[in-house]
Amino acid sequence: MNAPSQFPAPPPLSRSSMLLRFALIGAVLLIVVLAFGYVGGWLAPQRLTAQRMVNQLQANAGVFPGYRRNHAKGVCVAGYFDSNGQAQAFSVAQVFAPGRTPVVGRFAVPVGNPYAPDSSAPIRSMALRFTEANGQQWRSGMNSMPVFPVGTPQAFFELLQAQHPDPASGKPDPAKLGAFFASHPETSAFLAWVKTAKPSASYATESYWSLNAFVLVDANGDKHPVRWRMVAENGNSTPGGSDPNYLDADLAQRLAQGPQRWHLVLTLASPGDPTDDASKEWPADRHEVDAGTLVLTGTEPQESGPCRDINYDPTVLPNGIQISDDPLLPARSAAYATSYLRRTSEEAHLPGTAASHTEAK
Amino acid sequence: MTRSPTQFVLAARVLHWLMALLIVSMLFIGVGMVASVSERHAWLISIHKPLGIAILLLAVVRLIVRLRNPPPPLPADLPALQKFAAHASHWLLYVLMLLIPLVGWAMLSAGGYPVMLSDSLRLPSIFPANAVAFAVLRHAHAWLAMLLLLTFLAHLGAALYHGLIRRDGVLRSMVGGRAP
Numbered sequence: 026m027n028a029p030s031q032f033p034a035p036p037p038l039s040r041s042s043m044l045l046r047f048a049l050i051g052a053v054l055l056i057v058v059l060a061f062g063y064v065g066g067w068l069a070p071q072r073l074t075a076q077r078m079v080n081q082l083q084a085n086a087g088v089f090p091g092y093r094r095n096h097a098k099g100v101c102v103a104g105y106f107d108s109n110g111q112a113q114a115f116s117v118a119q120v121f122a123p124g125r126t127p128v129v130g131r132f133a134v135p136v137g138n139p140y141a142p143d144s145s146a147p148i149r150s151m152a153l154r155f156t157e158a159n160g161q162q163w164r165s166g167m168n169s170m171p172v173f174p175v176g177t178p179q180a181f182f183e184l185l186q187a188q189h190p191d192p193a194s195g196k197p198d199p200a201k202l203g204a205f206f207a208s209h210p211e212t213s214a215f216l217a218w219v220k221t222a223k224p225s226a227s228y229a230t231e232s233y234w235s236l237n238a239f240v241l242v243d244a245n246g247d248k249h250p251v252r253w254r255m256v257a258e259n260g261n262s263t264p265g266g267s268d269p270n271y272l273d274a275d276l277a278q279r280l281a282q283g284p285q286r287w288h289l290v291l292t293l294a295s296p297g298d299p300t301d302d303a304s305k306e307w308p309a310d311r312h313e314v315d316a317g318t319l320v321l322t323g324t325e326p327q328e329s330g331p332c333r334d335i336n337y338d339p340t341v342l343p344n345g346i347q348i349s350d351d352p353l354l355p356a357r358s359a360a361y362a363t364s365y366l367r368r369t370s371e372e373a374h375l376p377g378t379a380a381s382h383t384e385a386k
Numbered sequence: 387m388t389r390s391p392t393q394f395v396l397a398a399r400v401l402h403w404l405m406a407l408l409i410v411s412m413l414f415i416g417v418g419m420v421a422s423v424s425e426r427h428a429w430l431i432s433i434h435k436p437l438g439i440a441i442l443l444l445a446v447v448r449l450i451v452r453l454r455n456p457p458p459p460l461p462a463d464l465p466a467l468q469k470f471a472a473h474a475s476h477w478l479l480y481v482l483m484l485l486i487p488l489v490g491w492a493m494l495s496a497g498g499y500p501v502m503l504s505d506s507l508r509l510p511s512i513f514p515a516n517a518v519a520f521a522v523l524r525h526a527h528a529w530l531a532m533l534l535l536l537t538f539l540a541h542l543g544a545a546l547y548h549g550l551i552r553r554d555g556v557l558r559s560m561v562g563g564r565a566p
Contacts (some may be wrong), residue, residue: 035553046550054543061535064414066421072400160508162500178423182406201519242505334517340428344506349427356423358431365497 086137
């Protein structure tokens with residue numbers, strides 16, 4: 026056997042053959058780079074990415090370093106979920122076995138500006154992280170509305186674009202918003218609901234809907250498409266006042282008097298109910314299961330509380346709960362991850378972030 | 387199986403080509419999943435995590451194989467600078483194969499995420515939950531992956547240079563087959 030140093034010398038290449046071979050090597054490398062650039066989006070600028078979505082949120086509301094890019098105004102809560110075992114027939118998730126699961130949550134107003142008045146939007150949101158004894162987690166982000174305006178990430182992005190404030194008035198251009206809703210008939214259920222909606226005086230009196238569909242998996246591996254909502258035990262909702270900040274004080278006052286409770290109600294789909302379109306409500310007669318009680322016992326400011334560093338990505342799910350074919354779910358996951366990276370990078374004061382702005386405050 | 391000094395041992399060659407496939411796939415999966423809001427995002431992430439751990443385990447096996455079986459020497463007439471580049475880039479590849487999955491695992495741990503390899507298989511946390519550490523590790527994960535892409539491109543270009551221009555048996559030592 027020859028050692029490599031004695032490898033038989035190959036016949037020399039002609040000049041043209043050598044050039045051709047170098048060109049071939051260059052072409053192979055170039056193809057890899059171009060394919061990578063395309064898959065990574067740099068060579069496909071028209072593709073909707075999480076970065077473009079979050080950029081649009083920032084363009085609409087401004088940049089507030091360290092804060093979430095949407096639902097920026099909020100407050101941390103803590104408590105537990107007492108499962109009654111009723112959902113065990115549909116899901117093997119440990120959280121549904123009879124017993125208690127600790128919860129770290131967050132209430133918020135769906136605005137990009139953490140200093141906006143509480144009455145800026147007639148919607149409240151509830152985000153929860155259940156931590157099972159086995160270390161798996163269930164994260165959920167819910168809103169106090171029964172139906173989402175749109176069903177696809179692209180339509181949501183166009184809605185954000187239509188909501189971009191007019192530089193002159195500082196408010197969205199009504200003509201652009203009108204044109205958006207006119208060209209998106211799927212928004213009709215949301216528009217009908219929002220006409221009746223008022224900014225509530227309390228987080229504690231609202232019920233919160235998952236909006237997206239998920240899939241429960243039972244012990245036999247059978248799948249059950251589902252939506253859920255947290256129904257307030259005290260559903261006595263009243264409109265908020267003119268003060269810009271009343272929600273946090275209301276919540277603290279109620280919690281000082283005692284725990285606040287919600288029932289987790291699972292709505293099981295019937296065959297044919299759309300799982301891929303959050304803009305469509307399911308009929309009201311669907312089978313419902315009361316899975317247990319969410320008990321919230323304490324609250325802390327979001328700047329120092331345990332919810333601050335949690336990304337309430339609704340695709341973080343325990344064994345027994347899966348995402349459905351709803352196209353909004355992966356988009357939410359991607360956009361939340363982008364928002365989380367930007368705000369944690371600001372917390373870390375990494376170069377290129379808007380963090381220096383905070384220090385000036 | 388006979389071992390010829392002009393070739394890598396069979397285990398090294400099998401590991402090389404298997405990991406080449408996995409790592410190049412992984413680079414594209416990683417860059418594609420963060421640039422997508424479609425259903426692709428969810429299923430690419432569900433592949434990314436178990437594949438990353440598989441690469442980490444294979445890299446450990448490969449390092450052991452590499453240390454127990456010295457590779458065939460480079461051609462004696464290869465310029466010193468190219469020899470240095472070859473050795474440095476090979477060790478850089480080993481470092482990145484081990485480091486990038488570990489940084490990814492630590493990054494998810496620091497972000498407070500459960501590290502789920504499947505619906506029910508969860509790896510333990512290897513870093514305390516800390517948002518600042520998450521941000522640093524998340525950026526490091528991406529930049530190290532870009533460095534891995536560049537190192538891979540250099541490796542691929544050099545392999546083709548040996549195979550097409552120098553024709554000195556270096557490419558054959560990993561492809562296998564008999565010398566002419």
